Amino acid sequence: METVAAAIPEGFARHFRRSPLTDPWEPLYSKKTEQAVFIGLWIAEPHTNSKGLAHGGLITALADNAMGLSCAMHASEPTGLLTISLGMDFVGSANKGQWLQVETNFVKTGGSICFAQCLVSADGVPCARGNATFKVLRKRPS
Numbered sequence: 001m002e003t004v005a006a007a008i009p010e011g012f013a014r015h016f017r018r019s020p021l022t023d024p025w026e027p028l029y030s031k032k033t034e035q036a037v038f039i040g041l042w043i044a045e046p047h048t049n050s051k052g053l054a055h056g057g058l059i060t061a062l063a064d065n066a067m068g069l070s071c072a073m074h075a076s077e078p079t080g081l082l083t084i085s086l087g088m089d090f091v092g093s094a095n096k097g098q099w100l101q102v103e104t105n106f107v108k109t110g111g112s113i114c115f116a117q118c119l120v121s122a123d124g125v126p127c128a129r130g131n132a133t134f135k136v137l138r139k140r141p142s
Contacts, residue, residue, distance in 0.1 A: 094122030
């Protein structure tokens with residue numbers, strides 16, 4: 001999977017958070033704003049289903065990752081987040097060769113839960129939207 005560095009959208013750099021699930025999908029890119037983390041990648045063969053479209057599981061996992069990282073930016077002193085619920089609506093398709101981007105929007109954090117939503121696009125055209133609720137894990141007092 002080769003990409004041209006100049007073709008990576010402005011503000012994106014190699015994703016700062018690696019995981020065993022997403023390692024086979026590298027290279028992943030992310031962009032931090034003051035309010036959220038966006039994730040993107042160029043859709044290649046390993047990201048597709050049998051029809052040659054971006055797999056819904058890939059889109060869902062990247063959305064979960066981006067929304068969780070966005071919530072972590074707003075939670076005071078979390079030790080981690082666990083996904084409580086995650087909903088995705090697929091409103092279009094994403095094809096090989098397109099730039100897939102997950103733009104998150106932090107919604108609200110409470111004492112123990114956090115809410116976020118996202119819009120996923122392929123070359124700027126919406127292909128999915130999602131929302132998630134996360135349990136904020138905190139260090140237990142000793």
